[in-house]
Amino acid sequence: xxxxxxxxxxxxxxxxxxxxxxxxxxxxxxxxxxxxxxxxxxxxxxxxxxxxxxxxxxxxxxxxxxxxxxxxxxxxxxxxxxxxxxxxxxxxxxxxxxxxxxxxxxxxxxxxxxxxxxxxxxxxxxxxxxxxxxxxxxxxxxxxxxxxxxxxxxxxxxxxxxxxxxxxxx
Numbered sequence: 001x002x003x004x005x006x007x008x009x010x011x012x013x014x015x016x017x018x019x020x021x022x023x024x025x026x027x028x029x030x031x032x033x034x035x036x037x038x039x040x041x042x043x044x045x046x047x048x049x050x051x052x053x054x055x056x057x058x059x060x061x062x063x064x065x066x067x068x069x070x071x072x073x074x075x076x077x078x079x080x081x082x083x084x085x086x087x088x089x090x091x092x093x094x095x096x097x098x099x100x101x102x103x104x105x106x107x108x109x110x111x112x113x114x115x116x117x118x119x120x121x122x123x124x125x126x127x128x129x130x131x132x133x134x135x136x137x138x139x140x141x142x143x144x145x146x147x148x149x150x151x152x153x154x155x156x157x158x159x160x161x162x163x164x165x166x167x168x169x170x
Contacts, residue, residue: 010042010063024062024077026109031065036133041066046074048096050157059164061092064101067136070145073103074117082106086113086122088163091156093117099145105130118146 004017009028015021028044031037045060063075074093078085085106093101094117104115107127114124124130131139148156 008044010039010044020062020077020079020108023079023107023109027075027077027107028063030109030127031063031130034127035130037065037067037136038133041133046096048092048160050095050161051154052157052161057161059160061089061096064096065136067133067140070140071097071099071101072136072140073105073114073131074101075105075107078106078108080108082108082111082113085163086115088160090115090117090120091160091163094148094156095153095160098147100148102140102143103131 005014006017006021006025007013008015009025009032028042031042032039043064043066045062046064047058048061049056049058051057061074062077064071065073065075074089074096076085076089076092083106086104089104089106093104100117102117103123104117106113106115110127112125112127112130113122114129115121116123
């Protein structure tokens with residue numbers, strides 16, 4: 001069986017149209033055409049390796065949006081209930097880089113949950129709550145780069161792996 005292929009809006013690469021890919025394509029276009037981000041601000045399928053019981057588990061974060069080359073929000077695009085994925089992307093935003101990405105978004109391209117990654121609290125719901133580029137730029141001037149407490153790192157890895165099993169390549 002041949003999978004349907006589509007062209008990724010951000011990268012221009014041919015990809016399989018499976019799972020939440022349709023949602024991701026709609027959301028990528030929304031970020032650029034409605035919220036004012038440049039395609040070059042958006043990274044697709046950013047690798048994340050977590051360790052569990054001495055083994056490495058490789059996964060990806062769907063999208064990371066940068067503002068002036070600084071990570072601003074980590075995004076998971078889903079085909080199901082966005083609430084089921086908010087803890088996963090919260091952990092991913094804490095783990096993917098040396099510094100915490102300030103905001104985490106779970107979306108199906110029709111709705112969104114936005115979390116403050118430092119506190120874990122929901123700070124917005126709906127597509128209108130996604131910061132436009134100019135607002136994101138202003139917000140980042142007030143946010144200091146913060147490293148995740150090393151004592152919390154292994155717990156976040158367990159959470160990420162637990163919620164992310166379907167994406168992890170074994």
